Amino acid sequence: MENVMLKINNLTTEFKTETGIFPAVSGINLTINRGETLCIVGESGSGKTVGSLSLMQLLPPSGKIASGEIWFENTNLLQLKKKEISNVRGKSIAMIFQDPMSALDPVFPCGSQIIEAIRSHEKVSRKEASEKAKELLKQVGIPHPETVMKAFPHELSGGMSQRVMIAMALSCNPKLLIADEPTTALDVTVQAQILKLLKKIRIERNMSIMLITHDLGVVAEMADRVAVMYAGQIVEEGDVKSIFNNPKHPYTKGLLKSVPSLEDSNGKKLYTITGSVPSIASMPKGCRFSPRCPEAASACFEIEPKMNQLEQQSKVKCLIFEKGGKWET
Ligand SMILES: Nc1ncnc2c1ncn2[C@@H]1O[C@H](COP(=O)(O)OP(=O)(O)OP(=O)(O)O)[C@@H](O)[C@H]1O
Ligand SMILES: [Mg+2]
Numbered sequence: 001m002e003n004v005m006l007k008i009n010n011l012t013t014e015f016k017t018e019t020g021i022f023p024a025v026s027g028i029n030l031t032i033n034r035g036e037t038l039c040i041v042g043e044s045g046s047g048k049t050v051g052s053l054s055l056m057q058l059l060p061p062s063g064k065i066a067s068g069e070i071w072f073e074n075t076n077l078l079q080l081k082k083k084e085i086s087n088v089r090g091k092s093i094a095m096i097f098q099d100p101m102s103a104l105d106p107v108f109p110c111g112s113q114i115i116e117a118i119r120s121h122e123k124v125s126r127k128e129a130s131e132k133a134k135e136l137l138k139q140v141g142i143p144h145p146e147t148v149m150k151a152f153p154h155e156l157s158g159g160m161s162q163r164v165m166i167a168m169a170l171s172c173n174p175k176l177l178i179a180d181e182p183t184t185a186l187d188v189t190v191q192a193q194i195l196k197l198l199k200k201i202r203i204e205r206n207m208s209i210m211l212i213t214h215d216l217g218v219v220a221e222m223a224d225r226v227a228v229m230y231a232g233q234i235v236e237e238g239d240v241k242s243i244f245n246n247p248k249h250p251y252t253k254g255l256l257k258s259v260p261s262l263e264d265s266n267g268k269k270l271y272t273i274t275g276s277v278p279s280i281a282s283m284p285k286g287c288r289f290s291p292r293c294p295e296a297a298s299a300c301f302e303i304e305p306k307m308n309q310l311e312q313q314s315k316v317k318c319l320i321f322e323k324g325g326k327w328e329t
Helices: 048-056 082-091 110-119 126-139 145-150 158-170 188-205 216-222 240-245 250-257
Strands: 004-017 020-033 037-041 063-072 093-096 176-180 208-213 225-230 233-239
Touching: 004 048, 004 208, 020 048, 020 063, 020 208, 020 233, 037 048, 037 216, 048 063, 048 093, 048 176, 048 208, 082 093, 093 158, 110 126, 110 145, 110 158, 126 145, 126 158, 158 188, 176 188, 188 208, 188 216, 208 216, 216 240, 225 240, 225 250, 233 240, 233 250
Parallel strands: 037 208, 037 225, 093 176, 176 208
Antiparallel strands: 004 020, 004 063, 225 233
8 A cells, every 4th residue: 555654564573581582572463654643552561662673673682573574665674684774774764762862972962973874874075964964953943053063962951852863863854753752751841842843743744653652641642543552462553533532442441541630630549450561471371461451251361362353443452342242151
């Protein structure tokens, strides 16, 4: 399909640990369309970061993609050579992280780092790259680019350094931006500014964004579509309205109920999903969410649900949606 920018088929990523080899991401299927923002949401440890690092092939040495295909436009990224994939990474897909400070090199001024990023994939002089860097910094809302160019990373606030990271990411004019918790480390006002900036850039450049977050407020603000991850799998996928207004998976419902609201503040205890995400070495049998699921039937502890396609874009991996939920008998 022409509109599809990225298509992930049956991706499984494993880690080698002291006790064995275990999957952190298990058989993920996902599509991102041109110009859309897909949010990936889920509790800590659900596999969001491992999924995105797999996509960029930036896994640590103990991690390995065990199977699957990652189609970016017409290329299966998993069949590219190392050099070819680093070209894609520099040119077509860019990534920003939660902690911009750690992604910037502390010993070089910001300007020279952006200039290097530009010159690594464009044959331009230092002077031209410097002009482009200033232009990019202006685009990401930095009012005095010259000052920031001369500054060292530690001299910038968190919000400013995230803007510099975004400028660097944009320097290659990517078609897809992967943002892993880009605003988690920032205070709420700065968070709102950065989200607004990402929206603006996406529209101006018709770029696709894969935004990873555990914050449903960010999802509501940014997403066109949402994929909910739990224990290395996608358990629900749908457009943002259907996820918020008509969540289907008990896990999605639990996540939504766990968000504080004004009505809850009158002494009512905030809902929490009991228990925690299982470790990759001890995934439960059947549905991985079953030990924590308030709606689980006995079959849920034995049978792994399929991903059920519901209306148009909506999918859910839950037995309730198979056989009309008649699993008790
Ligand atoms: N290098 C590694 N070796 C072994 N297991 C790992 C490694 N990196 C991640 N994992 C495991 O993979 C699972 C998914 O981790 P991941 O970092 O993708 O979670 P996440 O959804 O991004 O969480 P968070 O919201 O905290 O960032 C976790 O159980 C984690 O412990
Ligand atoms: Mg993460």
